[in-house]
Amino acid sequence: MNMQFAVTPMGFLICSAIATALASSFIPEASLAGKSNGEQMLAKADHIRNPSSSYRMRIGVKSEDDEREFDVFLKGTDKTLIVAKEPARMRGQNMLMLDRDFYAYVPNLKKSLRLSLSQKMMGLVANGDIARTRWSGDYTVFVEKGDAKETQMLLNGTKKNLTYQKIRLWLDTSTSRPLRAEYLSLNGKAVLKKAAFEEYKTLAGSQRPSRIRIEDAGGKQSTIVIQDMESSDLDESTFTLANLEKAK
Numbered sequence: 251m252n253m254q255f256a257v258t259p260m261g262f263l264i265c266s267a268i269a270t271a272l273a274s275s276f277i278p279e280a281s282l283a284g285k286s287n288g289e290q291m292l293a294k295a296d297h298i299r300n301p302s303s304s305y306r307m308r309i310g311v312k313s314e315d316d317e318r319e320f321d322v323f324l325k326g327t328d329k330t331l332i333v334a335k336e337p338a339r340m341r342g343q344n345m346l347m348l349d350r351d352f353y354a355y356v357p358n359l360k361k362s363l364r365l366s367l368s369q370k371m372m373g374l375v376a377n378g379d380i381a382r383t384r385w386s387g388d389y390t391v392f393v394e395k396g397d398a399k400e401t402q403m404l405l406n407g408t409k410k411n412l413t414y415q416k417i418r419l420w421l422d423t424s425t426s427r428p429l430r431a432e433y434l435s436l437n438g439k440a441v442l443k444k445a446a447f448e449e450y451k452t453l454a455g456s457q458r459p460s461r462i463r464i465e466d467a468g469g470k471q472s473t474i475v476i477q478d479m480e481s482s483d484l485d486e487s488t489f490t491l492a493n494l495e496k497a498k
């Protein structure tokens with residue numbers, strides 16, 4: 251039977267979720283102080299998906315009619331550099347996120363164009379699906395229901411120009427692992443796309459989802475596959491428009 255987190259017995263489930271998550275991805279206690287149970291779980295879900303404040307990963311993105319590979323460099327919550335690697339025709343078409351400003355370099359024009367995080371990169375994958383990978387801090391959290399297996403929460407964007415303003419998210423109650431999500435319309439009534447976080451494996455020292463499968467209402471699918479991930483000390487100069495053209 252589903253129970254609201256306002257019910258006292260659910261406190262035991264949340265304590266279990268925190269203890270299990272801390273075993274695989276330590277979060278300083280001070281960073282959780284004052285947060286609600288839902289906010290704590292969301293912060294832990296972010297730490298599962300993101301190994302540290304500075305890291306790199308190699309990803310593959312596949313849609314029904316295209317397939318590409320990128321090196322992605324991330325620092326903090328607001329800097330991402332995406333370097334196109336394959337196919338060869340895409341090299342030089344690099345992308346940069348600074349806070350919620352997103353830029354794509356066009357070699358033929360020798361200039362950077364400003365795009366939105368919600369704009370399509372390829373297939374069903376939006377720019378922000380790769381560039382802005384954190385939820386905590388961008389959304390308010392309302393726990394809709396939960397049991398010993400899953401916790402369902404509604405995320406409402408608190409900032410402008412997010413990839414998705416409303417998300418319904420399911421986390422594993424005992425570990426805070428992301429399981430699946432629905433990306434909703436602004437009124438929250440229509441499901442625009444669904445995502446499943448799959449194939450957990452060891453990446454950067456902890457179990458993380460290595461495959462994100464995105465599907466629209468018509469059944470079309472695109473996937474993001476994390477091939478490799480590691481913590482890396484990245485310099486601030488990596489994340490500049492001046493570096494966007496020459497990054498390889």
